[in-house]
Amino acid sequence: MSTLYDQYKTTLQKHADIEHSIAILQWDKEVNAPTKGSDMRARQLATLSGMAHELMTDNAFGDLLQQLDEKSDQLAFAQAKNIKGSLKEYQREKKYSTDFVMRRSRVVSNTYDAWLKAREANDYKLYKEALKQMVELKIEETEVLGYDGHPYNALIEEFEPGAKVADIDKLFTDVRQRLVAFAAQLKEATQVDNAFLKRHFPKSKQWDFGIHLLKNMGYDFEAGRQDISAHPFTTSFGSRDVRVTTRIDEQDFGNMTWSCIHEGGHALYEQGLPATEYGLPSGKYISLGIHESQSRLWENNVGRSLPYWRAHYKDLQKVFPESLGDISINDFYKGINRVEPSLIRTEADEIHYHLHVLIRYEIEKAMLEGKAPLDSLDEYWNAKYKEYLGVDVPDDRRGILQDIHWAHGSIGYFPTYSLGSFYAAQFFQQAKKDIPSLLTHIEAGNNAPLLEWLGEKVFQHGRNYSAQELCERITGEALNFDYFMDYIEEKYRNIYEL
Amino acid sequence: MSTLYDQYKTTLQKHADIEHSIAILQWDKEVNAPTKGSDMRARQLATLSGMAHELMTDNAFGDLLQQLDEKSDQLAFAQAKNIKGSLKEYQREKKYSTDFVMRRSRVVSNTYDAWLKAREANDYKLYKEALKQMVELKIEETEVLGYDGHPYNALIEEFEPGAKVADIDKLFTDVRQRLVAFAAQLKEATQVDNAFLKRHFPKSKQWDFGIHLLKNMGYDFEAGRQDISAHPFTTSFGSRDVRVTTRIDEQDFGNMTWSCIHEGGHALYEQGLPATEYGLPSGKYISLGIHESQSRLWENNVGRSLPYWRAHYKDLQKVFPESLGDISINDFYKGINRVEPSLIRTEADEIHYHLHVLIRYEIEKAMLEGKAPLDSLDEYWNAKYKEYLGVDVPDDRRGILQDIHWAHGSIGYFPTYSLGSFYAAQFFQQAKKDIPSLLTHIEAGNNAPLLEWLGEKVFQHGRNYSAQELCERITGEALNFDYFMDYIEEKYRNIYEL
Numbered sequence: 001m002s003t004l005y006d007q008y009k010t011t012l013q014k015h016a017d018i019e020h021s022i023a024i025l026q027w028d029k030e031v032n033a034p035t036k037g038s039d040m041r042a043r044q045l046a047t048l049s050g051m052a053h054e055l056m057t058d059n060a061f062g063d064l065l066q067q068l069d070e071k072s073d074q075l076a077f078a079q080a081k082n083i084k085g086s087l088k089e090y091q092r093e094k095k096y097s098t099d100f101v102m103r104r105s106r107v108v109s110n111t112y113d114a115w116l117k118a119r120e121a122n123d124y125k126l127y128k129e130a131l132k133q134m135v136e137l138k139i140e141e142t143e144v145l146g147y148d149g150h151p152y153n154a155l156i157e158e159f160e161p162g163a164k165v166a167d168i169d170k171l172f173t174d175v176r177q178r179l180v181a182f183a184a185q186l187k188e189a190t191q192v193d194n195a196f197l198k199r200h201f202p203k204s205k206q207w208d209f210g211i212h213l214l215k216n217m218g219y220d221f222e223a224g225r226q227d228i229s230a231h232p233f234t235t236s237f238g239s240r241d242v243r244v245t246t247r248i249d250e251q252d253f254g255n256m257t258w259s260c261i262h263e264g265g266h267a268l269y270e271q272g273l274p275a276t277e278y279g280l281p282s283g284k285y286i287s288l289g290i291h292e293s294q295s296r297l298w299e300n301n302v303g304r305s306l307p308y309w310r311a312h313y314k315d316l317q318k319v320f321p322e323s324l325g326d327i328s329i330n331d332f333y334k335g336i337n338r339v340e341p342s343l344i345r346t347e348a349d350e351i352h353y354h355l356h357v358l359i360r361y362e363i364e365k366a367m368l369e370g371k372a373p374l375d376s377l378d379e380y381w382n383a384k385y386k387e388y389l390g391v392d393v394p395d396d397r398r399g400i401l402q403d404i405h406w407a408h409g410s411i412g413y414f415p416t417y418s419l420g421s422f423y424a425a426q427f428f429q430q431a432k433k434d435i436p437s438l439l440t441h442i443e444a445g446n447n448a449p450l451l452e453w454l455g456e457k458v459f460q461h462g463r464n465y466s467a468q469e470l471c472e473r474i475t476g477e478a479l480n481f482d483y484f485m486d487y488i489e490e491k492y493r494n495i496y497e498l
Numbered sequence: 499m500s501t502l503y504d505q506y507k508t509t510l511q512k513h514a515d516i517e518h519s520i521a522i523l524q525w526d527k528e529v530n531a532p533t534k535g536s537d538m539r540a541r542q543l544a545t546l547s548g549m550a551h552e553l554m555t556d557n558a559f560g561d562l563l564q565q566l567d568e569k570s571d572q573l574a575f576a577q578a579k580n581i582k583g584s585l586k587e588y589q590r591e592k593k594y595s596t597d598f599v600m601r602r603s604r605v606v607s608n609t610y611d612a613w614l615k616a617r618e619a620n621d622y623k624l625y626k627e628a629l630k631q632m633v634e635l636k637i638e639e640t641e642v643l644g645y646d647g648h649p650y651n652a653l654i655e656e657f658e659p660g661a662k663v664a665d666i667d668k669l670f671t672d673v674r675q676r677l678v679a680f681a682a683q684l685k686e687a688t689q690v691d692n693a694f695l696k697r698h699f700p701k702s703k704q705w706d707f708g709i710h711l712l713k714n715m716g717y718d719f720e721a722g723r724q725d726i727s728a729h730p731f732t733t734s735f736g737s738r739d740v741r742v743t744t745r746i747d748e749q750d751f752g753n754m755t756w757s758c759i760h761e762g763g764h765a766l767y768e769q770g771l772p773a774t775e776y777g778l779p780s781g782k783y784i785s786l787g788i789h790e791s792q793s794r795l796w797e798n799n800v801g802r803s804l805p806y807w808r809a810h811y812k813d814l815q816k817v818f819p820e821s822l823g824d825i826s827i828n829d830f831y832k833g834i835n836r837v838e839p840s841l842i843r844t845e846a847d848e849i850h851y852h853l854h855v856l857i858r859y860e861i862e863k864a865m866l867e868g869k870a871p872l873d874s875l876d877e878y879w880n881a882k883y884k885e886y887l888g889v890d891v892p893d894d895r896r897g898i899l900q901d902i903h904w905a906h907g908s909i910g911y912f913p914t915y916s917l918g919s920f921y922a923a924q925f926f927q928q929a930k931k932d933i934p935s936l937l938t939h940i941e942a943g944n945n946a947p948l949l950e951w952l953g954e955k956v957f958q959h960g961r962n963y964s965a966q967e968l969c970e971r972i973t974g975e976a977l978n979f980d981y982f983m984d985y986i987e988e989k990y991r992n993i994y995e996l
Contacts (some may be wrong), residue, residue, distance in 0.1 A: 040773075
């Protein structure tokens with residue numbers, strides 16, 4: 001058995017080597033690569049994707065998995081889980097032809113390039129044709145994979161195993177009813193001021209402060225680095241090389257700061273995964289919803305809390321005395337939590353954020369149903385923003401071109417952002433129960449107890465539990481929207497003095 | 499035939515995709531990667547190397563090459579050349595087992611890491627064991643490959659096809675006799691001053707000036723970029739993404755400047771290779787000697803010439819008025835060409851440079867003969883520097899740890915540096931004949947005519963001609979040391995007023 005298991009491990013780790021190489025090529029493409037190289041890079045990515053696919057769908061590997069799965073009672077717990085997980089992945093991957101995978105890789109590269117150009121020109125028209133190709137490909141993909149009910153179920157499985165359109169719809173019913181009702185209450189209250197966030201914050205000082213925050217969270221710069229990219233992201237080349245990117249706007253302090261903390265949260269999860277389990281499910285994150293629970297927990301539950309800024313606000317004022325010297329910590333805290341409908345998802349407040357997600361989710365469903373008006377999707381997008389958020393979208397860059405996801409082929413991804421916030425609220429509530437002094441530590445600038453708790457509860461298990469199982473294990477119950485709603489109500493009643 | 503040729507092309511381009519991916523991972527390792535990630539990166543590189551090797555040594559691919567070669571009269575000239583070249587590569591590669599290739603990749607990663615650590619600690623001892631492993635591996639490699647005469651012949655073939663120890667020995671006889679004799683004459687003359695090069699040159703201004711020089715040479719920043727690394731190098735991920743690195747010493751203007759021009763020369767060659775021939779021999783550089791002829795031609799024949807600085811010196815003075823304001827262009831020109839035995843190869847003058855190479859060449863031959871005293875190779879190195887250059891090596895960083903090559907597994911590489919200088923002199927002499935106004939253009943800051951000439955004579959042909967054939971085609975004769983000697987004598991008699 002142990003020889004068979006070793007064979008399995010060797011193959012899977014080789015597969016991980018290729019997948020991580022792909023991640024390096026992609027990271028480089030987004031952070032460094034010169035424009036003219038994109039065609040060549042596209043074919044290099046396609047070749048590696050094809051090879052990864054061939055390795056994963058090799059019949060002999062399938063037989064090996066089957067054999068191991070049949071004798072899984074002779075395996076240790078994590079080993080048996082690994083085999084189950086890999087078998088599922090094998091079966092899913094087996095549905096794709098190598099041709100499809102390589103074609104998909106090329107379409108992704110092209111769509112990304114088109115998105116980049118369109119974004120620069122601030123013009124959806126330059127993106128349209130590429131996006132059409134992408135949507136066509138994704139519809140084809142739902143057919144390749146097969147599905148029950150809505151074609152969306154075929155795609156979300158990749159990002160959030162076990163999630164179904166029916167569940168997501170239900171969550172967004174809560175968003176639409178309870179969250180929107182609460183937002184309406186806030187609208188009646190006196191608005192808090194955050195104009196100071198739009199004062200001048202020099203680039204290099206922001207950069208240094210972001211690095212400082214990342215270090216303080218526990219991000220290990222000897223096992224990662226930060227760079228600038230158009231859209232902030234985290235990527236892993238194995239848990240010893242986990243990189244984050246950010247962007248800096250000198251006229252908007254918030255842009256860099258909370259993207260830094262957010263990506264830092266993702267990166268802590270990746271750096272915390274057991275290095276000994278390299279390439280195996282037991283060394284991987286569970287789902288994007290759980291991944292997002294980590295970034296959201298740090299970004300919002302910690303990074304937009306009063307205790308957190310009690311630890312950092314004095315330092316921050318020292319870095320930007322002209323812009324923040326006259327702002328009290330209470331006014332700062334209120335300002336960074338100002339609730340207001342706006343245009344950009346990544347800059348949205350914690351409440352309206354989920355309406356941004358809802359819009360994308362609805363468009364994605366329409367795309368897969370073949371009903372999205374792709375020729376004028378910018379207008380369609382803008383109409384939804386008017387309807388749900390009451391805002392006028394002035395241009396494509398602040399509208400449909402703001403997100404990279406569809407350009408990457410990630411359709412079915414957005415709902416995991418909302419799931420992440422809801423998990424985060426539930427987990428953080430539990431962390432406060434488990435560590436009664438948690439907020440005191442955070443207030444003292446000591447995030448180690450929280451990081452340790454996350455390591456014990458989440459990171460060390462890799463993919464040994466599903467998202468649903470993990471939530472039960474940590475909090476004793478299934479995902480429950482009440483935790484998020486309670487967190488929001490308590491926090492914002494206080495800020496808005498309701 | 500055309501179907502068979504297309505099959506060949508597809509395989510070879512897939513191979514190029516993997517090789518370029520490896521280059522990206524390596525570039526990233528040297529420019530960006532965090533220290534803790536090196537083990538994981540090592541295994542990723544090993545996996546990709548193994549896959550590239552398997553693809554290249556596939557029996558079906560060998561049969562295909564054989565078939566095509568037998569019918570090469572039905573192929574176009576460049577196609578037939580490609581098949582010949584690939585068949586040769588196939589036969590060489592076939593001698594290696596996949597196990598050996600992956601092992602070699604891991605040894606390279608380890609040795610590189612050890613070199614980096616040893617360099618930082620300025621201590622050969624930290625490198626010693628890794629280097630021993632490497633030398634052992636390279637000896638094994640000479641046996642795997644087989645050779646006539648000296649085992650060195652097995653390895654140099656990779657870098658300089660067709661070159662033999664006997665030829666190299668002969669060239670170094672010229673170096674030892676004619677070049678050393680001339681250096682002795684210069685020693686009697688009044689030394690020129692270059693102390694101004696060691697004044698203060700702020701980092702960011704040096705960086706900007708280097709970028710300016712690269713652009714002026716014709717380096718395309720939309721198809722490349724420059725970064726900082728411990729040892730400057732050029733790498734290609736396909737001719738549309740060719741990157742250079744440099745290093746900057748604020749107390750030494752020369753360090754950055756001529757490494758920039760040098761790497762720029764390499765990069766122009768790579769950017770000039772025909773993109774349509776991606777992955778094929780007809781899209782690749784000929785040999786390292788020819789590659790080096792390009793970097794040396796720009797670095798020395800152009801970049802250390804009076805006409806070149808007539809174009810740039812005023813700009814340079816404007817950038818560094820405190821350090822160069824009081825230095826006339828003639829004194830600058832003389833200073834940057836000061837001849838003097840020194841410690842660091844990459845900073846050596848054009849004459850003593852070849853003694854640095856000779857030392858490495860002798861050590862490499864001893865390594866492969868199993869006669870190099872690896873336990874105290876630092877002392878062995880230092881003794882040779884004393885003997886050949888008359889200098890005392892004060893520490894390992896300025897001694898045996900200065901070069902990356904052995905850490906990369908590149909044993910048999912160094913002689914190509916000298917070959918490059920000799921080719922460069924012969925080519926540049928021809929360029930001046932072919933373009934009578936060449937120096938006038940360079941003096942006006944216009945390098946386009948030279949770049950065009952190189953494109954026509956060298957770049958466009960890829961690997962269609964061997965180094966020897968190319969030299970004949972361009973200059974009407976074989977490599978001839980006289981050109982280099984004449985260039986050196988004329989230039990330095992003038993500078994040293996002999």
